[in-house]
Amino acid sequence: MRYRVAVTTIRDLARLADVSVATVSRVFNNPEVVSQETREHVLRVAARVGYQPNESARTLATKKSYMIGLIWDTDHRRPGWRHPFLQEILIGLKTALSERGYHLLLLATSEREDSDKDVYLRAVKRHNLDGVVFIDNGTRDPALDVLAASGVPCVSLDRPVSGPRTTYVTSDNVGGARSAVARLHARGCRTIATITGPVRTRPGAERLDGYRAELAALDLPYRPELVVEGDFYLAGGYAGMRRLLDLPHRPDGVFVAGDEMAVGALRAITEAGLAVPEDVALIGFDDIELAALVPPGITTIAQDKAGFGTAAATALVEMIDSAEDEAPPPTVLPTTVVLRGTA
Amino acid sequence: MRYRVAVTTIRDLARLADVSVATVSRVFNNPEVVSQETREHVLRVAARVGYQPNESARTLATKKSYMIGLIWDTDHRRPGWRHPFLQEILIGLKTALSERGYHLLLLATSEREDSDKDVYLRAVKRHNLDGVVFIDNGTRDPALDVLAASGVPCVSLDRPVSGPRTTYVTSDNVGGARSAVARLHARGCRTIATITGPVRTRPGAERLDGYRAELAALDLPYRPELVVEGDFYLAGGYAGMRRLLDLPHRPDGVFVAGDEMAVGALRAITEAGLAVPEDVALIGFDDIELAALVPPGITTIAQDKAGFGTAAATALVEMIDSAEDEAPPPTVLPTTVVLRGTA
DNA sequence: CTGAAAGCGCTTACAG
């Protein structure tokens, strides 16, 4: 006993209610199978003594823990990595999962070696996790593929993975990027540049695709010098914008593939003595809190942040509850354009 | 069997290694008690078959789960509540806890009723949690007091709680506020105002205390009209600053008790056509990411964000490992002043 | 509708 709280076991409760432990168990797991009278009686006694089934014992017996592992690699290979809206995702996940009776276990896997191909799978087995959600950190992690291949229900955020019971949720990056370019064009921009995310990341690559697609749709030429690769951070946006401003024929509109980079880009423009949006219009991506706070407000493509959590929870529970080895199709969340001061 | 992964039990391993299950168990929990030869042999076989002890069974047998509950009430009574640096705290906690062998379980307690005085305690019992960390959300939650009183090891962030095995970690809010006022004074400000946090919150009240203390130390009069209460959000900072600017004798320096409010205050000053820091100097609190990003950069009192996680983990594990009913003293993290453009 | 019993995968006195 580690704390002073009296802990009532199913055996205690059975004795107090004068029934067998099997009956008590049924009252909680299969209520329809026990007579109304005994059921109510047991429930009453249970409430009086504050009975709580021990989840470890339950998990041991059923192989189901009602716990979902959250893989969110905070310091492996990329110490400074920050998710643009982790808090929103966590809230969405936690809420949606708890409505379905699941808890979230933050898997601490920081001190592992690179060669360790099944850290995650091991953790899943050890803790009898029912499923896993994986938050992409932009690095290729072989341990994730091992997990996905294992048949453990698994949903990934912003990073396609394949496996018998694996799916992912992502924003409509292509569509979002297209509407950004379209908006820039509609307000008169004719030389539209982009500062991309790292193109090895999925969102980075897709937003660039969208940029090109919309250019084509608008009959605007694609000019490689108008495309500079950023890093999703402020510094990359700043540096990227500097390069664009140095061009002999500078752009009058820029689609910046992330809001934090957009803040950097904005700063570069201002420092160059140019006006936003008059000289250069700017549209970001994400709609992080910061976007609304930086004057004059960054026009941006908003992602459905809470939607990530809800969609992930739904897909996960669907796979967990299904006997089949089949995964729901990827969820693609729509984006919306939020007009503010920069475009 | 919920997934296709072969799961080796201690029994399987014992058979394969040709020893008893007791010996296998000892190899993992009490290695020094088994002969080197058998130990190495068992370890070798274990590695070959990828043996993983089942944590649920282990918890059932030992009453120790190596899981810490995280109480972070996201939507109870205050839907829009956001922590200024939750992500940093989570990273710090997760890292420090994992070094000590613990995992973090996000307790989902959203759909409870107000009258439910022991949601947390129940969750702790159900899941055999070894301890709990509680992130303050500014509301008084009776369920927390019940938990603290129960004897479950418990550390609270930024909110004093008392109980046999309870402590808390907080920043030196008084000291931080004092150094802010001192800095303002040092750069020449003589009419120093403050925009406080909600004074019913601990950090709000303490930072106001610090403001008053430093005023007194500097022999500056305390003038109630120079104190306006904010809400820790941008809007409160903006509104508070508007009121201060309307004063017949407006302040030349303002200590704003949170960075997000400081951004709002900065905006109000700019809109009024005044210059920062020339007309009004500004110092915030927290050092959130935003503070560095908003031109000209907000001078602020930085909190040791990672320190919260580390200190909480240390205190928690200390209480868990101790047989006594005694809690380590509260941790008060030092603050540092970060000079940027506003003061 | 209900109970007795086996089993989930571990740990830990108790003997030897």
Next chain:
DNA sequence: CTGAAAGCGCTTACAG
């Protein structure tokens, strides 16, 4: 140093 056995708190066929 090692093994046989009881026990942790549940669930779930199997009988009745």
